[in-house]
Amino acid sequence: xxxxxxxxxxxxxxxxxxxxxxxxxxxxxxxxxxxxxxxxxxxxxxxxxxxxxxxxxxxxxxxxxxxxxxxxxxxxxxxxxxxxxxxxxxxxxxxxxxxxxxxxxxxxxxxxxxxxxxxxxx
Numbered sequence: 001x002x003x004x005x006x007x008x009x010x011x012x013x014x015x016x017x018x019x020x021x022x023x024x025x026x027x028x029x030x031x032x033x034x035x036x037x038x039x040x041x042x043x044x045x046x047x048x049x050x051x052x053x054x055x056x057x058x059x060x061x062x063x064x065x066x067x068x069x070x071x072x073x074x075x076x077x078x079x080x081x082x083x084x085x086x087x088x089x090x091x092x093x094x095x096x097x098x099x100x101x102x103x104x105x106x107x108x109x110x111x112x113x114x115x116x117x118x119x120x121x122x
Contacts, residue, residue: 004035004037010035013031013035014027014031017031
């Protein structure tokens with residue numbers, strides 16, 4: 001009900017039927033009782049929900065793929081560092097470009113991000 005009362009059409013039409021003096025104007029109970037909503041029939045509501053579910057499934061799959069990609073990149077990074085430190089990978093001739101330092105994301109940070117993502121999904 002709150003969301004409906006916050007819509008522009010509800011408020012615009014309500015302004016036209018307000019009663020009372022300036023500063024004390026209000027919408028009558030009859031306006032609210034008689035306000036017509038364009039609610040689709042059950043079949044259309046179910047079709048809309050099915051479309052939303054399908055899109056959310058696609059989004060969830062994309063998120064899972066990206067999480068797997070991040071995990072793989074972290075494993076690759078660890079393996080490269082290990083190989084460089086143990087001498088399995090010769091990095092003496094590698095030219096290091098200028099870069100701006102960006103702190104690694106810790107596990108605690110990633111947990112916070114996951115909570116933020118879950119909150120957004122709700």
